[in-house]
Amino acid sequence: MRHLLDTRTLTREDALLVLDVAEDMRDTQSREVKKLPTLRGKTIVNLFFEDSTRTRISFEAAAKRLSADVINFSAKGSSVSKGESLQDTAQTLQAMGADAVVIRHGASGAPQTLATSGWITAGVVNAGDGTHEHPTQALLDAFTIRKRRFGDDSRGRDLAGVRVAIVGDILHSRVARSNVWLLHTLGAEVTLVAPPTLIPQDVSAWPAKIVYDLDDAIAERPDAIMMLRIQLERMNAAYFPTEREYSRRWGLDAARLDALPPGSIVMHPGPMNRGLEISADAADSPRSTVLEQVANGVSVRMAVLYLVLAGERPGERDTNAEEHAP
Amino acid sequence: MSTGNTRTVMQSADIARALTRISHEILESNKGADDLLLLGIPTRGVTLAERIGALLGDISGSAVPVGALDVTMYRDDLHRNPTRTPRPTQIPASGIDGKTVVLVDDVLFSGRSIRAALDALNDIGRPAAVRLAILVDRGHRELPIRPDFVGKNLPSARSERVNVHLTEVDGTEEVTIES
Numbered sequence: 062m063r064h065l066l067d068t069r070t071l072t073r074e075d076a077l078l079v080l081d082v083a084e085d086m087r088d089t090q091s092r093e094v095k096k097l098p099t100l101r102g103k104t105i106v107n108l109f110f111e112d113s114t115r116t117r118i119s120f121e122a123a124a125k126r127l128s129a130d131v132i133n134f135s136a137k138g139s140s141v142s143k144g145e146s147l148q149d150t151a152q153t154l155q156a157m158g159a160d161a162v163v164i165r166h167g168a169s170g171a172p173q174t175l176a177t178s179g180w181i182t183a184g185v186v187n188a189g190d191g192t193h194e195h196p197t198q199a200l201l202d203a204f205t206i207r208k209r210r211f212g213d214d215s216r217g218r219d220l221a222g223v224r225v226a227i228v229g230d231i232l233h234s235r236v237a238r239s240n241v242w243l244l245h246t247l248g249a250e251v252t253l254v255a256p257p258t259l260i261p262q263d264v265s266a267w268p269a270k271i272v273y274d275l276d277d278a279i280a281e282r283p284d285a286i287m288m289l290r291i292q293l294e295r296m297n298a299a300y301f302p303t304e305r306e307y308s309r310r311w312g313l314d315a316a317r318l319d320a321l322p323p324g325s326i327v328m329h330p331g332p333m334n335r336g337l338e339i340s341a342d343a344a345d346s347p348r349s350t351v352l353e354q355v356a357n358g359v360s361v362r363m364a365v366l367y368l369v370l371a372g373e374r375p376g377e378r379d380t381n382a383e384e385h386a387p
Numbered sequence: 388m389s390t391g392n393t394r395t396v397m398q399s400a401d402i403a404r405a406l407t408r409i410s411h412e413i414l415e416s417n418k419g420a421d422d423l424l425l426l427g428i429p430t431r432g433v434t435l436a437e438r439i440g441a442l443l444g445d446i447s448g449s450a451v452p453v454g455a456l457d458v459t460m461y462r463d464d465l466h467r468n469p470t471r472t473p474r475p476t477q478i479p480a481s482g483i484d485g486k487t488v489v490l491v492d493d494v495l496f497s498g499r500s501i502r503a504a505l506d507a508l509n510d511i512g513r514p515a516a517v518r519l520a521i522l523v524d525r526g527h528r529e530l531p532i533r534p535d536f537v538g539k540n541l542p543s544a545r546s547e548r549v550n551v552h553l554t555e556v557d558g559t560e561e562v563t564i565e566s
Contacts, residue, residue: 062470078472085457085473094510099460127460216475367460372470 062368064176064185067194068243073219076246080204081216082364083357090126090360100129103160103370108150109188110136110166115331115355116188116198120163123362129370132159147171148180155181161370162186169193184369192233198330199239201361203247205350206285208357209326221248226278227269228254228311229289229338232261232300236330237289241269254278256311258300275311279320286321287328288313288339308337315342326350397539397562402522402553405538406435409520410442412536417487420447422515424486426456428504429474434555435522436491452479456490461503476507483512489536493551495521498532523562525549 062075089097105124107117117133124131134154147166154162161184164172169191176185189195206223207215225244231237231253244251245268252270253260260271272278279286291307301307308314313327318340321327327339327348335341344351397405417423420443427436433455440453459465459473490504501519508514520536525543541564543549548565552558 082473085460085475088476089460089510092510093512097460097510098506099465367473368470371465372468 062365062372064172064187065196065365065369066172066176066185066187068196068199068239068246069194071196071243071246073246076200076203076243077217077219079200079361079364079368080207082367083200083204083361084216086126086363086367087357087360090356096126096128098128099367100124100127100370103129104132104158105129105161105163105366105370106132106134106154106159106183107188108134108154108162108164108166110164110171111189112137113165113189115358116165116195119355119358120186120188120197120362120366122359123366126359127363127366129160129366132157147174148178151175151178151180155183159183161366163188165189167191186365186369189235192235192238194239194242195235196239196243197358197362197365198236199243200365201354201358202236202240202287202328202330203243204357204361205328205354206249206326208353209350210284219247220244223249223285224252224281224283225249225285225287226252226254226272226281226283227287227289228275228278228313230259230291230295230300231255231264231289232259233292233295234289240287241267245269252278252281252283254311256301256307275313275317276320279317282322283325284322285326285328286313287330288333288343290330290332291334291338293334304337312336312338312340313343314340318343318346318348321348328354330354391565393563393565395561395563396541397523399560402538402560402562405522406438407442409536409538410439410446413439413489413518413520414443414447416518416535420444420449420451422486423451424479424481424483424488424514425451425453426478426483426488426490426504426508427453428490428492428500429455429457431551431553431556432490432492434553435493435520436489439489439491439520452481454479456504456507458500458503458507461506463499463503478511483508483514485513485515487516487518488514489518489520491520493522493553494549495519495524495532495534495537496527496549498528498530501532502530522551523549 163186165188171190172187254272329351425436425440427433436453440451443451455477457474457476459471518535521534522538523541524537525541550563554560
C-alpha cells in the first residue's frame with residue numbers, strides 16, 4: 062500500500078489486510094512492552110491544517126508504538142498563517158526527510174493532490190479532508206463492529222449481512238462517506254438517517270438506503286447504530302429549527318436505546334455532544350463502543366502506518382536479503 | 388536465479404525421523420518436559436512446533452504447551468522486501484517467564500529471523516533459557532547464531548533455494564533444494 066487516500070477505491074482484499082494486521086497490532090497492545098521496533102528510523106509528519114485532538118493523538122500514539130519519529134505540524138502558528146502554499150510546505154517536509162505524511166486539510170482532495178503531484182515521495186495518509194473522506198475512522202469503525210461480532214475469531218472475516226445505521230449530519234460528514242464505501246465493500250448494508258436538509262443533494266450513486274425517521278430505522282433492527290456529531294460550527298444555515306427539536310427527532314435517547322435489538326451496538330466517532338445527538342444513557346451503556354473505538358483507532362492506525370511504510374521503496378530492493386521464507 | 392533443477396533431499400519418513408530425534412534430544416537436554424515451552428515461527432515453524440509438541444507429550448507423558456511467535460514486526464529487512472503480512476502470535480496462557488523456550492523454525496539460513504525472534508521474546512517476558520530447533524540448517528549465517536537441535540545439515544550454495552513442504556500447509560511433505 063503506497064498511500065491511504067480514501068475508502069472508495071480501497072479493495073476488499075486491502076481493507077481486510079488492514080483489519081487483520083490491526084488485529085496483530087491490537088494483540089501487542091496488551092503486552093507489558095507495547096512498543097515495537099518496526100519503524101525505527103522512519104519519520105512521520107502529522108500535517109494538520111484543521112484542529113484535531115483525538116485523530117492527531119491517535120496517529121501520534123500509533124507512530125510512537127512502532128518506534129517511528131513523529132513531527133507534529135499544525136497550521137496555527139506556522140508559516141501557513143504567513144501564506145505558505147501546500148506545495149511549499151510539502152517540499153519543506155520532503156527536504157527534512159519525511160517518510161510518511163499524515164494530513165488533515167479543510168479542502169477535499171488535498172491528500173490526493175499531495176500524493177499525486179510529485180512534490181514529495183513520502184507515503185500519504187488521509188486523516189480527514191474537507192467533506193470528502195476520513196478513511197482511518199471508517200477502518201476503525203469496521204474493526205470495532207467486527208470485533209464485537211466475532212471476538213477473537215475476527216481474522217479474515219468481512220461484514221456480510223451486518224446492518225449499520227448512520228445517523229446525523231450526513232451532508233458535512235466525511236466519516237459517513239468513508240463508512241458508506243468501506244462498509245459496502247465489506248458486505249454490510251448501510252442505512253443513512255437524517256433530516257432531509259442534512260442529506261447531500263444527490264446520493265443516488267451511494268450504496269446506501271436513505272431513511273428520514275430514526276424510529277423507522279431502529280424498527281429495522283440494525284446491528285450497529287452510528288451517531289454522528291452535530292457540528293455546531295457548521296450549523297449556520299438553519300438545517301433544523303432548534304437543537305431541542307433535532308435531539309427529540311434524531312437523538313438517541315433512552316427510549317430509542319431500549320428499542321434497539323439485543324446485541325446491537327452504539328457507536329460515535331467523537332467528540333460527543335451529550336444531550337444533543339446522543340443521550341448520556343446511550344453513551345454510557347454497555348452497548349456503547351465509544352472507548353473501544355478510540356483504543357482500536359490506535360491499532361488500526363498502526364496497521365496503516367506499517368503497511369504504508371514497511372514495504373520496499375522503488376529501487377531499494379536487495380535480492381540478497383531474501384530468506385527462505387515466502 | 389532458478390534454472391529449474393530441483394531435487395528432494397528429505398522425504399516424509401526422513402522428516403518424521405528427524406522430528407522424533409529432535410524431540411528426544413530436547414527431553415534429554417532439558418532432563419524431562421518440566422517448564423518446557425515450544426514457540427514456532429510462522430508459518431511452517433508453527434506446524435513443526437505442534438508436531439514436536441505432540442511427540443514430546445507421547446514420549447514424556449506430560450503435555451508441553453505450544454505457541455506461535457511472529458517476528459515480522461522485528462525484522463531488520465522490512466524496507467528491503469515487499470510488505471510482509473504479520474501472522475498471529477499466540478503465547479500459551481502460562482507465559483514465558485522462567486520457562487525454557489524452544490524456538491522452532493523450518494530453515495536456518497542467515498539467522499536474521501532468529502535474531503528478530505529473540506527481540507520479540509524480549510518484549511514478551513524473560514525466559515530462563517532459549518533454545519533453537521531447526522528442521523534444515525543450510526548454512527550461510529550472517530549472525531553469531533547456532534541451533535541446538537538440527538534435523539538435517541544441508542550444505543547449499545547461497546543462490547540455491549531450500550523449500551520445506553509440510554502436509555498441513557502445502558499438501559505435500561518433503562524438503563527440496565532448487566538451483
